[in-house]
Amino acid sequence: MSDRPDFQPSTLVIHSNRSYESQSNSILFPIHQTATYIHESVGVTKGYGYSRGANPTVNALEQSIAAIEGSNSALCFRSGMAAISTLCLAMLRAGDHVLLSEVIYGGTTRLFEQVLGNFGIDYTFVDTADLPAVAAAIRPQTRLIFAETPANPTLRLSDVKGLADIAHAHENLKLAVDNTFLTPLIQNCLALGADISMLSTTKYIDGHNATIGGSLATHDEKLVERLRLVRKSIGTIQAPFDAWLTIQGVKTLPARLAMHCAHAGEIALWLEQHPRVAHVNYPGLDSFPQKALAVKQQSAFGGMLSFELNATTAESLLFMKALKLCTCAESLGSVETLITNPATASHCDLTPELRARLGVSDRLIRLSVGLESPKDLIADFENAFEAIFGN
Incomplete structure (x- = not known):
């Protein structure tokens, strides 16, 4: 068997x-x-x-x-x-x-x-x-x-x-x-x-x-x-x-992955359309340069994404802090949505010049989308945008 x-x-x-x-x-x-x-x-x-x-x-x-x-x-x-x-x-x-x-x-x-x-x-x-x-x-x-x-x-x-x-x-x-x-x-x-x-x-x-x-x-x-x-x-x-x-x-891995992928796709599309978001990295988006390769070798697009705001580094970090449902923590792939700033966490040992060359700017935000309702997560993002940037 x-x-x-x-x-x-x-x-x-x-x-x-x-x-x-x-x-x-x-x-x-x-x-x-x-x-x-x-x-x-x-x-x-x-x-x-x-x-x-x-x-x-x-x-x-x-x-x-x-x-x-x-x-x-x-x-x-x-x-x-x-x-x-x-x-x-x-x-x-x-x-x-x-x-x-x-x-x-x-x-x-x-x-x-x-x-x-x-x-x-x-x-x-x-x-x-x-x-x-x-x-x-x-x-x-x-x-x-x-x-x-x-x-x-x-x-x-x-x-x-x-x-x-x-x-x-x-x-x-x-x-x-x-x-x-x-x-x-x-x-x-x-x-x-x-x-x-x-x-x-x-x-x-x-x-x-x-x-x-x-x-x-x-x-x-x-x-x-x-x-x-x-x-x-x-x-x-x-x-x-x-x-x-x-x-x-x-x-429970297959059931969780299905939800992670569906929720991440919805969140990525919403973020990409928000005027405060400069760009989103997610293989399921048509704007992602390597989407064809993702379709070729993957059966889904995953639960991970990263994005940058049209904002300063300080404002980006304040935005992360303003989120209530997205927990600021290292790691990924859990039922909870986790958010982190790689430049100060996983990639902190790299020089600023190297991070910049690799696309890991000080403003980059990584999101591990969890099993919470996308509707609630989007509302959390909207509240954080309003708290930091106003209407």
Whole structure:
């Protein structure tokens, strides 16, 4: 019952690869909150020896992630950054080179600039939306292309299949995609040709701001075993309780995504037509330069958008503060609508010049549209506009 094409998403997330507990017949898989496991005899276990290596509750979540990724295996980690760090430590060595999307989550930038660079791992930022530029940036030492699409926070898209074709034209070069903004239910990166799909499960997979977590999925079983070894060695496995909570979130993922996408589309269109809004970044808008690519590789347009006001930076920040239903907080993909200013949050470590070049201005506002009524959210925006700018 693990063959992904057999089920529609709403059935898939509930039944495919579902694990049950046999002792009490609990409908919910239990939390195995344990550090170690009893050996039946010396060297004989039921597959678990120590929870730094594997845990039944974490394994149940991994089966759920594998089901939606369409892969045989997935691994879960303490955070999205733990997943990326483990991937890099598993695949790279001193002297290797990585191509990174130039518009990418700030934490990924910090990892390479302030940590991995100290170990002799070289990297280049490139516009992964520009396929010829990607091909030209590849070196003999390049071992990984790490792309993020849609990009955080500009929503700039990269052609996953195009990147995969470029990577696979070179020996020992793999493509990994951070698919956090869309999840495999909207954009199946492995089906598009990527070698590795990465998710911050903190976001849409959990959906309730309850956990921190990350996952990696791949069809490459040799890489899976390497990732298991590195995860065990450095202790980046997901915590059992966080895994249990995330399992519950996965079950409602299709229903939540449908609402996120519908609400975001409505909000984006309304914002675009407002005279106080300079521009809106949302792949579902006809004005979005890459809408055709979004239609090509996505089944929907997602719940994330960003926009700038016809206002000063100070006025833009006051506008954010005036909102009542949009909570100013980092993270995204939850039932609550979250709003943030990337220049002072996720991308604060970038220089102002670099942020400006990438489209992350001090005035840019990122919105993770939640499950509240769009009518109420629009009224909240109208009230904030009136409070800051008047009629």
